[in-house]
Amino acid sequence: MPSVKEKTPEKTARRVPQQERAARRVETLLDAAAETIAERGFESATMTEIAERAGASIGAIYQYFPNKDALVFALRTRYGNTMDAQWSALTGNADGLTVPELVERLFALMVEFMDTHPAYLPLLSVSLNFKRDAAVRNRLRKRFAELFRRYRPALSGDDAFRIAEVTLQVVKSMSPLYSSAKPKERIALVGEYKAVLSAYLGTRLV
16 A cells, blocks of 8 residues: 555645646636727626636636636736836846936837737726735835936935836826827827936936
């Protein structure tokens, strides 16, 4: 008869694929939700339609997301994590960039993100009873604060953090206007935001 020690690795080996399948199922459901919301909007998208697009049963989607708000919160969290990772990579490779070049890359990143994640803009106006973890938000602000102190070492930590907060809010505030603007107007709008942020950082970092 096998000992307990001999059985344990087998049980562990069986659990991992189940977890991986569950993770893949969640990602598939989120992808389907994003596609549906991008096409039909938040209000018109239904859990049934999302489940069908994902090739899942309605019971399967409710297993992971008890309601549409929970699903949207998961989507927003995924978008936020992706955006934070991209911006963090930018701060890590910004040495040698002038302030205008940094601003150019910030908005190029934001525009690319919105264009490649079409559900992001429709979800901006959705009011949820969930909030992202403050530690995650502050982590990104701290990275920008560290970057800004490399531009201007005399900045205090508090001043650098405040400038980082303003910078991120300026960039993010473009999203609702970008969402409602026509294609040609979007180009002009981005240009205006670049001018605003370049002028602001030019006075604070140079």
